[in-house]
Amino acid sequence: MEQEDFTEMEPPPSPKPSFVRNVNLAAMDEDYLYHLALDTKHNDLKDMFRDVKFVCFGGSPGRMKAFAFYMVKQLKYKITAGQTLEDISKGSDRYVLYKVGPVLSVSHGMGIPSLSILMHEILKLLNHAGCDPGEVMFFRLGTSGGLGLEPGTVVISEAAVDGLLRPYMEVATLGMVIQHPAFLCPELNKELLEVSKSVGCQSVLGKTMCTYDFYEGQARLDGAFCEYTEEDKRNFLKRAHARGIANIEMESLCFAAMCHRTGVKSAVLCVTLLDRLQGDQISTPHDVMEEWQCRPQRIIAEFIRKKLGITD
């Protein structure tokens, strides 16, 4: 039977921005953001984070540390003598968190469960800090496998879909399955596409398939297990491609769905490390891949500089 086509579903309207929607939070005297090693009792979160305007997420701790140092240069940010840029969450050993003026750079690990924990805690952190949810933007700067794109191309996600090509994230809560739409902001995406041209990064708009696994979830033939043929794989990826899927990764569904629930403006920019219509293994030399991984960062850095009115 032909699978139902969900990819043209109309985005539901975004709610009025709010970092949290949980009546229980107001009744709590203290809040421990356990995985960030921060809490409302011992840390003055307002003093530390009230000026945050841009929150940039990415999987790897090293990449997000490098992005923080890159932003120091891009924003001409002055580090006071004797100070260094420190991982604010170093007490947790789960995620890294750096702050460069109004920019947070935070790692989320691999996959939806890891990202989801971080999102809850970052959203609560910004709420405790008294940031204005209408003024803050979230970006995921990641890597992905492309479909029919030259490797190194940056995909700006129009929406995220799951492995069944459905544009919502399903969460099992209290024994029920709740569906959260995973659409992103078309106006912001248009602006980002323009910025990507201005910094000379090849970028496209497209839908992003988000899976729960790198191997079988992404129709690879080279995992420890594989119970389908090369033809099955090709047919699946071609069908996804024909429905507007430009790339495949592992976090966009949760990122887009949680941002959509808050009404906070957000975007997902992932560079493609290979063309999945051509193969499965990622064998590009490390230095080339390093340069590719910087592309989403360059676009967002320029976007932030523009928003802050920084010119050289």
Ligand SMILES: O=P(O)(O)O[C@@H]1C[C@H](O)[C@@H](CO)O1
């Ligand atoms: O942010 P990154 O580049 O870590 O995201 C993608 C999706 C998975 O987490 C990981 C798989 O290699 O890369």
Ligand SMILES: O=c1cc[nH]c(=O)[nH]1
């Ligand atoms: O193919 C790829 C490459 C990076 N990240 C993924 O999730 N898949």
